[in-house]
Amino acid sequence: MYYPGCSVKDYAKSYEDSAIAVLKLFDVELVELDRWNCCGVVYEYSADAVMQHVAPLRDLIRAQEFMSKIGDNRLVTLCSMCYSTLKKVNEIVTSDSEKLNNLSEYMDDEPRYNCGVDVKHVLEIILDDSIMGLKRIKEAVKRDLSNLRIASFYSCSLLRPKGIGIDDPEDPHIMLDLISSLGAKPIKFPYEKRCCGSYNVVYDRSIVERTVMEIVKAAGRWGADMIITVCPLCHYNLNIVRNKFNIPTIYFTELMAYAMGLDETLSKETLSIFKSKIGGG
């Protein structure tokens, strides 16, 4: 089952296109939920402990209903914020039945959630040796990216909190492993775990501008040609200063698609980024 999330359908369409194409190459099919709503991440920041969990629980219930149709209980997300929100609420209601009871009161006619959905970030699928795995990814690479130096930018929600995040929050490595497997040069830089400024971009753009300035500048200092990310919001924020340092930020799935020669799924803009960085390709 596939939960796209709002930004992936609108702003971050290129994330979805490239991810679906790459997974298809490995015979992994994402089946989109027939009904879903916002994951509720916006309300993570609200003070109301009930309201903030209503939206994600409704999504989990809809996934539960959809599950029986396709016979697979894994719910895959692309956006790391959706992942984090859904995963967290899934853990909460699974471990705390009283909380689930309270929330169910607000679910009116929806069926009760029986905690059987398994929330996954797409990177977990990609790195799982029984599904895809780095070895097979390496084999699927068609382009030589050895001259390309790529910094990985982990979004907060992919790493934190511990237990929800899918990598070591202090010393993450999965993105670097992926870059190496694709044949490019991974750049580990000190700002890879920094917060991009997140939703502050809506309220006070200057806060975000300051933060991303430091991040992208640092990536440049450590020699990166480009940055890859898993999060549409990080993508948006980091790209605010892309021109200033000539360091664009793209989705990791776009890098994979490019490495594997799936050019038709990439936007003209993304292709031209690659061209400018490695010339021709």
Place this chain on the structure above:
Amino acid sequence: MAGQTESKKTVKIYIMGREYEVPAGITIMKAVEYAGYQYIRGAGCRGGFCGACATIYRLKGDYRLYTALACQTTVQDGMYLVQIPFAPAEKVRYNIEELKPTGSTVLALYPEIARCVACNACTKACPQELQVMDAIQMIKRGDIAKAAELCFDCISCGLCSIRCPAEIVHYHVFQLVRRLYGKYIAPKAKHLEIRVKEVEEGKFDMELDNLVKMSPTELKELYDSRDIESPEG
């Protein structure tokens, strides 16, 4: 032929708390009138199309707050009801010619839709049984076409907007969404454009002028002999 045979059975309803005994089996609207109220607000088309008679009610022994259209709902014994005379809401002014059919257009004009927590209160309140919350969610993810489809049967009664904890004015948002779809996304009718041009060029004027001059007898002859297309096309 109006045929309102009054059944002997009656039910007790509470109009704004005041008890009235009214015939069973009639609509809330007719019951309110039977009780002696003359509507100024609260009655419009009386046929389920205009949303003027939005009603909220509770039943004895049931904590739920129900919504209904007074003209389309039968009274029940022990109904505590009130009609909502007006839903306060600001319609944003815009020039449709200057807009782009995207989710961000709608967000810019009605930013409060970002506050949707997917609580589904709107869907639950809708007397048309529309998937109101899903329509809002479609806008958030930029799917104007799907949003327009989901909200097409909206009659602007305002019940969703009154229940919404995010204070969204759904029916105004939906009006904008439908116009964006109809104007920019729906494919244009080419045959229509051709015909408009033909009319402007005067292609049919002579034939029409002749018909205007004809006597009823001449017209009748033409009418009776005209061929009729099958309804199946």
Place this chain on the structure above:
Amino acid sequence: MSQKIGYPDYMREYIKIVEETRERRLKERYRRLSSDERLELLKTWHPDYKEGTKRPIKIGPSAGLMVPHEVANLIEAYPLIDPNDIDLSRIDYDVDVLIIGSGGAGTSAAIWANIEGIPAENILITTKLRFGDANTKMAQGGIQAADRPNDSPARHFLDIMGGGLYANDPELVRELVRDAPFIIKWLEDLGVIFDKEPDGTMIEVSGGGASRNRMHSCKDYTGLEIMRVLMDEALNRGINVLEFSPAIELLTDDSGNRVTGAILWNMETKEYYIARAKAVILATGGYGRLHIQNFPTTNHYGATMDGVVLAYRVGAKLRDLDATQYHPTGAAYPDQILGLLITEKVRSMGAQLVNIDGEQFVYPLETRDAVSAAIIRECYGRNKGVVTPTGVRGVWLDTPMVDIIRGEGATKRYLSSVYRMYSRFGIDVTKEPILVFPTLHYMNGGVCINKYGQVLGVNGIIEGFFAAGEVTGGVHGKNRLMGNSLLEILVYGRRAGISAAKYVKSGVSPGKLTLNHIPKYVEELEKIGVQKDRRAPMLLPEYRGEKVLSKAIPIFPI
């Protein structure tokens, strides 16, 4: 939480008969009536021809015109106001164009007056109920325009004239059919969502009396979709709307042949306003709520013919008010929705009319007058109707045929309001037929206008006075075809709006405000001995319970 009653057992037994004949009927095409057969049917069974239901108007510019008693009672009625109580020097609203009525005709008039150059702040729409509360919203089936290659405005013209029994004003019909494609295009550009094929081709169905499939629709919410887009556009343009403030009298200048404004009545605060205007557009709609011959109606709450009453007092001629449209398919069961409209589109999409024996008795897409007469004949002449628990007679409209002919899901997609209305009462129209009987639907006649939307009196046009929509007569003759009322309100709303704007821009100054026409009219009423308590316009119908009314007394003097 509404109570889903469904059909009682004995009606279910009758439904079985309909089901038994359905397969055979799917292949059966009932013979059409010839013109002579239609006339014969009308004369015997149409309510318009029923004896003792009409009388000639005794006074005014159209004295002698036969109209239903319910209409005559309002025309021969005293004004609501005494001119001595009104201070005409205190002007509350001073505008270029005053539009009375906010349905499709009034609202499109306002938009076009604005397009034609009258600033929005100089346009005022005043309306009895809320903005847009009008029959326009309730029009379900569609809007006609000859825009397919096998069709032409001339064909459309001929269908209208024949449908109207050749009593129509041919000049008005000519402009109607000629403007029709343009109007559809205008709506499309405004963002009205029409039913279309994936390539943009309009999905067009047939209608009673139409020789080509030219009904454009927006599911079965066509009028609602058009009306809400017009409202949105008018509000975007900043046009002011005064709600719950019907006009209760027009104002004229000294000459008596120019309308200069109106007296408006705030129904909530019970005060009057004086509105002065260089041009007045009357768009108040029709008369369903008069319940002519006690018929239930499809019309909205405010359809009480106020505009005809006001216009007649200032000298407007009337026509064709002897002809009332009864829509063939009003709901006959359940009682909660008695008389509400079941759109003709149900028949356009294949549903047949069937009697108690499960047999057809009329071609389903004859003109409305003929189908209504045939249903009445079936119920009362041949006793082949089904009687409901409350004693209402009706015939079956075999709605499950729609999905059989057009494919599963067609009803829910294109007739969602019919589907919804019945499912509220536990009836699934895709599985069970519904019981129908004619219901009062439309005022075929009305105020006389010319093709510019100018109102006509005995001596030609009345200055500064325009009208559009159901309040007018002439376009439809004695019987309107489906899909021509939505067209008419937009064609003539636009024309009235443009004409009013041109009139204002020609440099007229605001006229003097008088109520001189009132004493003259009152004098005539007294001469024919009209009882003093008969007053008009009606504004709202009286539906309060008899028990209440018998004890209601006015203890607060107005």
